[in-house]
Amino acid sequence: MRITDIQRCEVRPGRLVEWTLSPATVAAAAGLPDDTRPPAYIQESHIRTARSVREDGLFVPTWLGTAFDLPGPVDLDLLQECLRAWTVRHETLRSGFRWAGASGDELRRFTLDAADVSLHRETVGDFSDADALARHLQDRFDTVADALRWPNLIYTAVVRDDSTSVYMAFDHSNVDAYSLHGIAAEIEELYTAGREGRGPVVRTPAASYVDFCEIERADADRIDDGHETVARWREFIRRCDGTLPGFPVDLGLEPGGPLPRQRMLCEPLADADTAAAFETYCRPYGGSLVGLLAATGLIVHELGGQSVYRTVVPFHTRVKSRWSDSVGWYVGGAPIEVPVADTPDLPATLRAVRAELQAARPLSRMPLARVLRLLGADFRPTSPDLYSIVSFVDARGIPGAARWAEQRAYGLLRVSYGDQVCVWVNRVHDGLWLACRYPDTDVAAKNMRLYVERLRDLMTATGSSS
Numbered sequence: 001m002r003i004t005d006i007q008r009c010e011v012r013p014g015r016l017v018e019w020t021l022s023p024a025t026v027a028a029a030a031g032l033p034d035d036t037r038p039p040a041y042i043q044e045s046h047i048r049t050a051r052s053v054r055e056d057g058l059f060v061p062t063w064l065g066t067a068f069d070l071p072g073p074v075d076l077d078l079l080q081e082c083l084r085a086w087t088v089r090h091e092t093l094r095s096g097f098r099w100a101g102a103s104g105d106e107l108r109r110f111t112l113d114a115a116d117v118s119l120h121r122e123t124v125g126d127f128s129d130a131d132a133l134a135r136h137l138q139d140r141f142d143t144v145a146d147a148l149r150w151p152n153l154i155y156t157a158v159v160r161d162d163s164t165s166v167y168m169a170f171d172h173s174n175v176d177a178y179s180l181h182g183i184a185a186e187i188e189e190l191y192t193a194g195r196e197g198r199g200p201v202v203r204t205p206a207a208s209y210v211d212f213c214e215i216e217r218a219d220a221d222r223i224d225d226g227h228e229t230v231a232r233w234r235e236f237i238r239r240c241d242g243t244l245p246g247f248p249v250d251l252g253l254e255p256g257g258p259l260p261r262q263r264m265l266c267e268p269l270a271d272a273d274t275a276a277a278f279e280t281y282c283r284p285y286g287g288s289l290v291g292l293l294a295a296t297g298l299i300v301h302e303l304g305g306q307s308v309y310r311t312v313v314p315f316h317t318r319v320k321s322r323w324s325d326s327v328g329w330y331v332g333g334a335p336i337e338v339p340v341a342d343t344p345d346l347p348a349t350l351r352a353v354r355a356e357l358q359a360a361r362p363l364s365r366m367p368l369a370r371v372l373r374l375l376g377a378d379f380r381p382t383s384p385d386l387y388s389i390v391s392f393v394d395a396r397g398i399p400g401a402a403r404w405a406e407q408r409a410y411g412l413l414r415v416s417y418g419d420q421v422c423v424w425v426n427r428v429h430d431g432l433w434l435a436c437r438y439p440d441t442d443v444a445a446k447n448m449r450l451y452v453e454r455l456r457d458l459m460t461a462t463g464s465s466s
Helices: 023-030 041-055 076-089 130-144 177-181 183-195 209-220 228-239 272-285 288-304 346-365 368-375 401-407 442-465
Strands: 002-004 014-021 064-071 095-100 106-111 119-127 153-159 163-170 262-271 308-316 331-339 389-394 410-413 422-428 431-439
Touching: 002 262, 002 422, 002 431, 014 076, 014 130, 041 106, 041 209, 041 368, 064 177, 064 183, 064 401, 076 119, 076 153, 076 183, 119 130, 130 153, 130 163, 177 183, 177 389, 177 410, 183 401, 228 308, 228 331, 228 346, 228 368, 262 272, 262 442, 272 288, 272 346, 272 431, 272 442, 288 308, 288 331, 288 346, 288 389, 288 422, 288 442, 308 346, 308 389, 331 346, 431 442
Parallel strands: 002 410, 389 422
Antiparallel strands: 014 119, 014 153, 064 163, 064 410, 095 106, 153 163, 262 431, 308 331, 422 431
16 A cells, blocks of 8 residues: 555545544543553553643644545445444444543543444535645544544545545554555445445454553563563663664754654655565565665665664564454564674675564564663653654555555555654555655755665666676
């Protein structure tokens, strides 16, 4: 799936309809007792960071979303049934948090029964201008899919005679990018079955991310500050001058300055043949992820002069198959350090990255927020991103991937404020797609353009040499 923002996902005019959780559902949630299952550390860190940044006077939307088309005239009643059925299938979407405790600083969960969840539909009106519609959708998603409110999800449809575009947005606490990849196929399957009168789609129940949160947190709480994982993070942070790593090129930022606005870069990185050749070249060393990180290390050394490339690599934490179809935020991070001054060619850097990933990947299963708490350092977040990332996903095997182009399916990111660089590279059937958000400065724009061009050149060169 191509990752982009709401301005670049082929928004087209039409009649806008939206769904939110109904007033009856909100009232039912208000009367619920606490759910004893705690938030995941990553959820709690996200919500506390949002509150901290808000208290500093800045509203930083951080929602994720998806966009896709359904063909032909739409049956809104049927679509509403499908959206509800999909929502209640994933328990995290009917679960939320509220502040409690004597100081009002304790985060407690509540969770609705599926039977208590209903959707409220409203026809917003007709939009003849695509840009105005995109602005309206972004504003609505900012308001509703907010980390500090509940409900924090919203579904919309732009209805036309020949097709309908569905846009769905969620606060990040409930979804990761991988979760977004399966939504288009699941909703279309439900909708098509209903249109054809085939009866309800029978699926194996989806495992609950709420259950995963309880399991993961219990495991994390068993370690103390003497654990090997904590020791390895402590040493990594020490070598990062007491902080977590940013993207090691000049971004044109003043130390201690206000959180800058960000800019989005989305474009094809390589066609299918080049992507396949790059994968073939990198396979002896571990594949395209290793290749992407090795290439990045060499390029940022060229651009920024750092002798060691330090980064935190995101990995999914769906280590058991039961979580594979579950919607949630299943992401951990592994710290790696790659000497690039002494590894001047790509094969040597590939070997170094492979060794680092093999050693560090187990660390991604321990929530970083738990590690930072044990380190006792003052990591009061001032940015929604603790560190910069370079992420790779081969999405071709995800159910429905072959139809994403036909469906105009996208994963959506909100680009607002941040001082870090986040790069996502997705392998799709037509090649490699790159999305990146970075601080909106002329220096950062120049260096990120150089980074992407050098990355493309390097991938093309590996194809010609393989």
